[in-house]
Amino acid sequence: MKHSIFLCIAITALMLGACTPQTSGRTGFISQQTVQQTIDALKEMHPIHDAVRIERGVTQAAALWIAEDGSASDFKQFVLDNFVNDEAERERLFFSISMHFEILLGHLNRMNQQMMRPLHLHLGEITKIDVLMGGFNPFAHLTNDLFNNKFAFIAVLNFPSYTLEEMETYGYNWTDRQWAYARVSDMFSSRVPAEISQAISAANSAGSRYISEYNIFMGNLLNEQGETLFPEYMRLISHWGLRDQLRTYYGRNMSPEGLEKQEMIYQVMRRIIEQTIPEIVINNPDVQWKPFSNRVFENGVEINARPEPNTRYVHYLNNFQSLVGSRPLHKLNFYTAFIR
Numbered sequence: 001m002k003h004s005i006f007l008c009i010a011i012t013a014l015m016l017g018a019c020t021p022q023t024s025g026r027t028g029f030i031s032q033q034t035v036q037q038t039i040d041a042l043k044e045m046h047p048i049h050d051a052v053r054i055e056r057g058v059t060q061a062a063a064l065w066i067a068e069d070g071s072a073s074d075f076k077q078f079v080l081d082n083f084v085n086d087e088a089e090r091e092r093l094f095f096s097i098s099m100h101f102e103i104l105l106g107h108l109n110r111m112n113q114q115m116m117r118p119l120h121l122h123l124g125e126i127t128k129i130d131v132l133m134g135g136f137n138p139f140a141h142l143t144n145d146l147f148n149n150k151f152a153f154i155a156v157l158n159f160p161s162y163t164l165e166e167m168e169t170y171g172y173n174w175t176d177r178q179w180a181y182a183r184v185s186d187m188f189s190s191r192v193p194a195e196i197s198q199a200i201s202a203a204n205s206a207g208s209r210y211i212s213e214y215n216i217f218m219g220n221l222l223n224e225q226g227e228t229l230f231p232e233y234m235r236l237i238s239h240w241g242l243r244d245q246l247r248t249y250y251g252r253n254m255s256p257e258g259l260e261k262q263e264m265i266y267q268v269m270r271r272i273i274e275q276t277i278p279e280i281v282i283n284n285p286d287v288q289w290k291p292f293s294n295r296v297f298e299n300g301v302e303i304n305a306r307p308e309p310n311t312r313y314v315h316y317l318n319n320f321q322s323l324v325g326s327r328p329l330h331k332l333n334f335y336t337a338f339i340r
Helices: 004-018 030-046 051-066 072-082 089-121 128-134 141-149 150-160 164-173 174-182 194-212 240-247 256-274 311-323 332-339
Strands: 216-217 236-237 288-290 293-298 301-303
Touching: 030 051, 030 072, 030 288, 051 072, 051 150, 072 150, 089 128, 089 150, 089 174, 089 194, 128 194, 141 150, 164 174, 194 311, 236 240, 240 256
Parallel strands: none
Antiparallel strands: 216 236, 288 293, 293 301
16 A cells, blocks of 8 residues: 555646646636737737737736736736836846845845754754744745735736746747746746745645654664674765765775665665654664664664654645645544555
8 A cells, every 4th residue: 555655646746747827828817808908908009019928928917917906907007007118128127127036035045044954954952943933934925925016917017938838949049138038927927825835835844854853873774694884973864865875885896895785775765765664763873773674673682663654654745735725634643544
């Protein structure tokens, strides 16, 4: 049954990719009739114009406009007031938008990195406040705020976005400036409510904390002959630590000792993925573990050791729940029964 969880995760990833919203050619609150009237009015206002850019920009802006943004007549007036036809003026608008992106995204990213430091670095015991702020997303309300003050609509209207297929088709002939123009509105391809963004951030933060506290004391691993292969001081985090250490033993002239170390790391990784790893060996320097036979020893005496619960897959499922807008479920016994 455990193997089915990997299929579920793969299907989930495909579903999320397939559901990525594309605003081109679609309207919602704003009717198609209003969209066409607005396009016609713009073309009449600007006798010399880029018809494709007008049609794409108006259509994409209309797809993102909701009732709270104003009426259909408000939308039409907004477009007529804010569409930039002159290329020199459009270039100035581009640099203005870029400057504000740099200010907002740069500082918010710095804030996010700093608040995650207690979870990502060994700075001492992780406190409740560290966990709370590690799950806080300073970006959560940004997109909503930029739609509310119409910044996003000005960007979409004047720098409409392109699908991946369109970029692959046309991008070979684009200049650097055209590529920059095509990417301006990437972050405005959809409107995700702030509470959902915050829930996604909290689920991601919980997963990051789980990984940050998931270390393997390599000097305590034993082969089936009871021998240690790794230095006593070596402690590797369960994700990139194990991966990168395994990679250090790659080489054309790899020694038999290097191969044995690779095989042991691989077995540890398998135990983690299968959730057959004994819970007591995680982040614990006081026990020894034989990964192949899955036996645990304390002070030289073998002890009974239960496997880790399916915590790893609880985090997978909680991330999925947050992405689809549902409340994450945290009851381990439910997921344990489901996965097993």
